[in-house]
Amino acid sequence: MSHSTLDTADRGGYVNRYGPTSARAVPAQKQRLTTPTVDIHAHVAVPEAAAYIAPHMVLNDVAMVRHSNDETKGINITQDADRKVAMVDMDDRLAVLDAMGIDFQVVAPPPFQCYYSLPLEHAVKGSRMVNEGIAGFVAKRPDRFAGLGTVPLQDAAEAVKELDYCVNELGFKGVEILTNVHGAELSAPQFAPFWKRAEELGALVMIHPNGFTHGDRFHDHYFSNVIGNPLETTIALHHLIFSGTLERMPDLKILAVHGGGYLPSYSGRIDHAWGARKDSHSDLPNPPTHYLRKIYFDNVVFTPHQSEYLVKVYGADKIVMGTDYPYDMCDYDPVEHVISAGLSDEDRAKVAGGTAARLLGLTF
Numbered sequence: 001m002s003h004s005t006l007d008t009a010d011r012g013g014y015v016n017r018y019g020p021t022s023a024r025a026v027p028a029q030k031q032r033l034t035t036p037t038v039d040i041h042a043h044v045a046v047p048e049a050a051a052y053i054a055p056h057m058v059l060n061d062v063a064m065v066r067h068s069n070d071e072t073k074g075i076n077i078t079q080d081a082d083r084k085v086a087m088v089d090m091d092d093r094l095a096v097l098d099a100m101g102i103d104f105q106v107v108a109p110p111p112f113q114c115y116y117s118l119p120l121e122h123a124v125k126g127s128r129m130v131n132e133g134i135a136g137f138v139a140k141r142p143d144r145f146a147g148l149g150t151v152p153l154q155d156a157a158e159a160v161k162e163l164d165y166c167v168n169e170l171g172f173k174g175v176e177i178l179t180n181v182h183g184a185e186l187s188a189p190q191f192a193p194f195w196k197r198a199e200e201l202g203a204l205v206m207i208h209p210n211g212f213t214h215g216d217r218f219h220d221h222y223f224s225n226v227i228g229n230p231l232e233t234t235i236a237l238h239h240l241i242f243s244g245t246l247e248r249m250p251d252l253k254i255l256a257v258h259g260g261g262y263l264p265s266y267s268g269r270i271d272h273a274w275g276a277r278k279d280s281h282s283d284l285p286n287p288p289t290h291y292l293r294k295i296y297f298d299n300v301v302f303t304p305h306q307s308e309y310l311v312k313v314y315g316a317d318k319i320v321m322g323t324d325y326p327y328d329m330c331d332y333d334p335v336e337h338v339i340s341a342g343l344s345d346e347d348r349a350k351v352a353g354g355t356a357a358r359l360l361g362l363t364f
Helices: 047-056 070-082 090-100 120-140 156-169 189-201 228-242 268-276 288-292 304-314 334-339 345-360
Strands: 008-010 014-017 038-043 104-108 145-149 174-178 204-208 253-256 296-298
Touching (some): 038 345, 104 120, 120 145, 145 156, 156 189, 204 228, 228 253, 228 288, 268 288
Parallel strands (some): 038 104, 104 145, 253 296
């Protein structure tokens, strides 16, 4: 199925639906913006890397697979077939962007192409294949695309090498990492060299979940994604804040996708705990939300009131437009979402593209 039609996949009944979200009303007529629009959260696959990795990958090591029932696994197989064109084809992608009213898109690997569970030698080679594949995709239309790479984060030294290659050789704007490294927290001391190098390079680090690591209660109803993915991001941000990582490295550029998970909408609890308990104070000189406000969030939250809330609390200089294309959990009308959020003209222009352009050094 070509996603350029943004339609419904109907294979033996209702399986996967791609198109307007059910979380908000569909407008009678699409509205578009005259200011630049940037989708900062989308995915491009590299089949060559997937083929190389396949003999070495244990799928059950991936939380999204491990904590899904048979129905969900079957639907995901259908989705993989649906997305074969959308994940790799340039012309199809451009048709979708034009239909969405998106001028520029930042593409990152699918979460499954962050190879943290593999033996290091295969993770290093596979990551390089992914990065070169994404670079090749972006090079075809640099006026419409920029890339984020991946790194073998299970080894900080190798991750630093690949980060340097991504930024200095391939011209990427940064990298995507998962919310944990095969169960280890991103704030663990062994990953500090990666974070320090990312800060030195001014590279954007996009934090993306791939199922909840302890999702024994999430097997049904696609809860591994619906609940688990935002919860994973929530936990990762808590650890990065309370560990002091963001205190020690104040210039890190971090993007937390899916609106940052649940933390941005319930942030008062971390400040209360910091003030009320020694074990939650963590020797942080500032309240935890001081560090939370350093994070960028995309607006893949589906409802205008939630987008409006993010802008009101964290400012339009920290909120960027995303889609999560081409998954079924994608927002297929992101520009309309920005328009419907009740923002001022200035804030609307920032969220739609201005903040991302400033963050990534894009010019139009």
